[in-house]
Amino acid sequence: MAPAHRIDCLQYAAWSPRIFEEMAAGGLHAVHATVAYHENFRETVARLEEWNRFFARNPERILRGRDAADVRRARETGRTAIFFGAQNCSPIEDDLGLVEVCRDLGLRFMQLTYNNQSPLAAGYLEERDCGVTRFGREVIAEMNRVGLVVDMSHSGERSTLEAIEISERPVAITHANPARWRETPRNKSEEVIAALAAGGGVMGFSLYPHHMKDGGACRLDDFCRMVAETVERHGAESFGIGSDLCQGHGGDVLAWMRDGRWRFGKDDSDSAEFPPQPEWFRTNADFPNLAEGLRKVGFNESETDALLGENWLRFFESSFTPRDE
Amino acid sequence: MAPAHRIDCLQYAAWSPRIFEEMAAGGLHAVHATVAYHENFRETVARLEEWNRFFARNPERILRGRDAADVRRARETGRTAIFFGAQNCSPIEDDLGLVEVCRDLGLRFMQLTYNNQSPLAAGYLEERDCGVTRFGREVIAEMNRVGLVVDMSHSGERSTLEAIEISERPVAITHANPARWRETPRNKSEEVIAALAAGGGVMGFSLYPHHMKDGGACRLDDFCRMVAETVERHGAESFGIGSDLCQGHGGDVLAWMRDGRWRFGKDDSDSAEFPPQPEWFRTNADFPNLAEGLRKVGFNESETDALLGENWLRFFESSFTPRDE
Numbered sequence: 001m002a003p004a005h006r007i008d009c010l011q012y013a014a015w016s017p018r019i020f021e022e023m024a025a026g027g028l029h030a031v032h033a034t035v036a037y038h039e040n041f042r043e044t045v046a047r048l049e050e051w052n053r054f055f056a057r058n059p060e061r062i063l064r065g066r067d068a069a070d071v072r073r074a075r076e077t078g079r080t081a082i083f084f085g086a087q088n089c090s091p092i093e094d095d096l097g098l099v100e101v102c103r104d105l106g107l108r109f110m111q112l113t114y115n116n117q118s119p120l121a122a123g124y125l126e127e128r129d130c131g132v133t134r135f136g137r138e139v140i141a142e143m144n145r146v147g148l149v150v151d152m153s154h155s156g157e158r159s160t161l162e163a164i165e166i167s168e169r170p171v172a173i174t175h176a177n178p179a180r181w182r183e184t185p186r187n188k189s190e191e192v193i194a195a196l197a198a199g200g201g202v203m204g205f206s207l208y209p210h211h212m213k214d215g216g217a218c219r220l221d222d223f224c225r226m227v228a229e230t231v232e233r234h235g236a237e238s239f240g241i242g243s244d245l246c247q248g249h250g251g252d253v254l255a256w257m258r259d260g261r262w263r264f265g266k267d268d269s270d271s272a273e274f275p276p277q278p279e280w281f282r283t284n285a286d287f288p289n290l291a292e293g294l295r296k297v298g299f300n301e302s303e304t305d306a307l308l309g310e311n312w313l314r315f316f317e318s319s320f321t322p323r324d325e
Numbered sequence: 326m327a328p329a330h331r332i333d334c335l336q337y338a339a340w341s342p343r344i345f346e347e348m349a350a351g352g353l354h355a356v357h358a359t360v361a362y363h364e365n366f367r368e369t370v371a372r373l374e375e376w377n378r379f380f381a382r383n384p385e386r387i388l389r390g391r392d393a394a395d396v397r398r399a400r401e402t403g404r405t406a407i408f409f410g411a412q413n414c415s416p417i418e419d420d421l422g423l424v425e426v427c428r429d430l431g432l433r434f435m436q437l438t439y440n441n442q443s444p445l446a447a448g449y450l451e452e453r454d455c456g457v458t459r460f461g462r463e464v465i466a467e468m469n470r471v472g473l474v475v476d477m478s479h480s481g482e483r484s485t486l487e488a489i490e491i492s493e494r495p496v497a498i499t500h501a502n503p504a505r506w507r508e509t510p511r512n513k514s515e516e517v518i519a520a521l522a523a524g525g526g527v528m529g530f531s532l533y534p535h536h537m538k539d540g541g542a543c544r545l546d547d548f549c550r551m552v553a554e555t556v557e558r559h560g561a562e563s564f565g566i567g568s569d570l571c572q573g574h575g576g577d578v579l580a581w582m583r584d585g586r587w588r589f590g591k592d593d594s595d596s597a598e599f600p601p602q603p604e605w606f607r608t609n610a611d612f613p614n615l616a617e618g619l620r621k622v623g624f625n626e627s628e629t630d631a632l633l634g635e636n637w638l639r640f641f642e643s644s645f646t647p648r649d650e
Binding site: 117130 | 365444447451463587
């Protein structure tokens with residue numbers, strides 16, 4: 001029997017042929033790759049240009065992911081489909097018309113806000129969250145129309161609940177964990193997870209140390225028991241993996257994520273480093289460890305497949321098509 | 326005795342040599358001219374380029390206003406000093422470093438938001454107002470440092486009160502009226518006006534029909550009695566004129582102000598027109614009518630001078646100097 005589709009719905013690694021090899025070693029058929037944190041439209045296009053070079057130079061490893069069929073094609077040809085997404089609304093700047101343009105350029109996910117207040121909604125690091133704004137409502141409607149998924153991973157609680165309510169198509173939280181497991185405002189409340197699942201959305205469990213109990217010392221067993229408990233509470237169809245793997249990046253990238261251009265970075269900001277990953281998930285090649293861990297806590301084969309890709313694949317299937325097609 | 330300095334602290338007319346002549350006819354020594362509603366940095370620079378052509382071609386009528394001394398110079402040479410300001414934070418985009426750059430380019434006022442939520446604060450048309458954001462606090466501190474005035478004319482109530490509290494230098498509301506006179510969320514509550522005045526700020530009374538009792542049918546006498554009552558409540562030092570004169574613009578400009586790029590304009594949006602001005606304030610040449618009206622409701626000469634320019638001049642004096650100069 002052919003293996004199921006394996007999808008990691010959020011990474012921002014320092015992309016290279018070696019990492020594409022690791023994707024193959026880990027059996028990944030699709031990866032959602034971040035192309036913007038604070039990048040404006042033109043800067044996002046430059047990231048896409050870099051990807052075009054990667055596609056041209058690594059045709060035996062990767063291909064461009066535009067819809068669910070590309071995930072199947074990737075599996076059939078032993079490759080990984082790369083889907084683009086933005087962790088912020090910076091690529092559309094102040095321009096509603098750029099939503100469709102970004103979708104045409106291949107973006108399939110866009111967060112309404114990254115940590116801070118944006119013109120669309122509030123990020124989780126703002127002291128207060130007033131929900132989705134006037135512009136935000138226009139953007140959600142347009143994203144729904146063109147088939148660009150609303151991702152609320154870094155948004156505040158109220159903004160997330162409102163976006164789920166306002167959006168006429170299911171919303172994603174590509175990378176986060178339940179706050180009941182690791183209490184941080186970046187993780188999600190039971191109320192948010194329940195609303196997401198009720199609306200047909202999917203949440204990707206994160207393997208980023210700051211989102212996990214005990215950080216980088218988190219045990220695979222602990223992680224998988226959290227998955228089992230979450231599935232028990234909210235159902236098996238609404239979850240996948242969004243590892244948030246940031247492999248190979250240095251403090252300069254961390255400083256860009258944190259400070260963007262909205263504040264003057266500290267002079268020593270590039271002394272900050274990414275936290276070390278748990279030893280059972282350091283590269284894409286470690287993805288099979290998750291299957292093993294999930295089986296050990298009691299998931300059967302088809303449940304494991306659902307969590308490691310088939311749920312995301314079903315979500316891709318229904319989310320990327322423009323409404324009028 | 327030389328006439329006092331006359332200042333209109335907000336206009337966005339369809340600038341032309343004829344309008345510069347009307348400024349002279351109205352005895353105006355300074356006008357704060359809007360250079361951005363939704364314009365991003367590069368587009369704002371293009372507006373400044375247009376002004377550079379106006380300055381080069383109309384040296385007998387206008388000069389560039391950079392500080393209070395330029396208002397005096399304008400009066401001494403029978404001209405009008407043009408001070409630049411933005412009605413939105415769009416010129417700084419997502420970039421804190423652009424605050425100083427915009428100040429260097431001549432901007433002396435910047436609103437934190439125009440009607441809608443911005444990355445800095447909430448506009449008065451948002452349903453909810455969560456106040457000044459993380460980025461907003463950075464921007465206010467930087468504006469304070471470089472000598473760029475925080476203008477809260479189009480902001481929400483809570484954002485305005487917070488900006489007044491956070492800003493270490495006096496804040497301006499360049500163009501608005503008290504909401505007690507014409508009840509609209511665009512006008513200001515007594516609480517806002519009191520806080521502004523207590524902090525050393527100045528509010529410019531607006532002559533835009535939608536801000537006035539009875540709109541374009543408002544009588545000069547009514548307007549001046551509102552001024553008298555406001556001065557009685559909040560003191561004589563905290564008020565001036567910010568007429569919001571939008572002379573000569575058509576529906577295309579109105580559509581830009583309202584819709585920017587954040588929503589798709591209605592197909593018939595350019596059928597909207599600016600409301601007609603009251604007959605006693607149609608052009609800059611009508612400015613002397615205000616002096617006459619104020620005298621009629623009982624203001625003496627020096628009070629009238631304070632309201633028609635000297636208060637703004639004092640504000641200019643202390644507001645445009647970088648903190649470290």
